[in-house]
Amino acid sequence: MATGCQISGCKNDVPPALTEHRLCVLHYTLSLETSCAEMRxxxxxxxxxxERQREIMKFITEHGERLARVATSGLHLTDDLKARILSTFLTLMNLRENLDRANMRSSFGRSGHLPR
Ligand SMILES: [Zn+2]
Incomplete structure (x- = not known):
């Protein structure tokens, strides 16, 4: 029995790599984009x-790997979906970069005492 995407009204199949999320590829990338925008x-x-930065770092790695698995698992993806996956990768990479930059700034001002 194939599980459907949890977004109501969506009839797309959930690929094996995303069963845990119960999302189709489209809605998975959309939800990632939303989370990334918030984190950014x-x-x-x-x-x-x-602590939160470490969580975000973990989020980026985990979902980056999962997205790569989805993208390379031999699903029949439309060109639109492929483009969407790539732009979601870019979003993850940019978020990671932002985090590093923010980190760099805060470590310059951290001479002497650690935050909290
Ligand atoms: Zn869906």
């Missing part, structure tokens, strides 16, 4: 706690 806002100010 969170980290843009450079004052996200270290």
């Amino acid at each position: 806002r969170e980290t843009a100010l450079g004052n996200a706690p270290q």
Whole structure:
């Protein structure tokens, strides 16, 4: 029995790599984009706690790997979907870069005492 995408009204199949999320490729990339946009806002100010930054870092790696698995698992993806996957990769990479930059800024101002 194939499980359907959890987004109501969506009839797309859920690929094996995404069963845990119960999302089709399209909605998975959309949800990643939304999460990344939120995290980017969170980290843009450079004052996200270290703990949270580690969580975000983990999120990026985990989902980057999962997305790569989805993309290379031999699904029949439309060109649109392929383009979407690539742009989601870019979003993940940019978020990672933002995080590093924010980190760099905060470590310059960290002479002497650690944050919190
Ligand atoms: Zn869907």
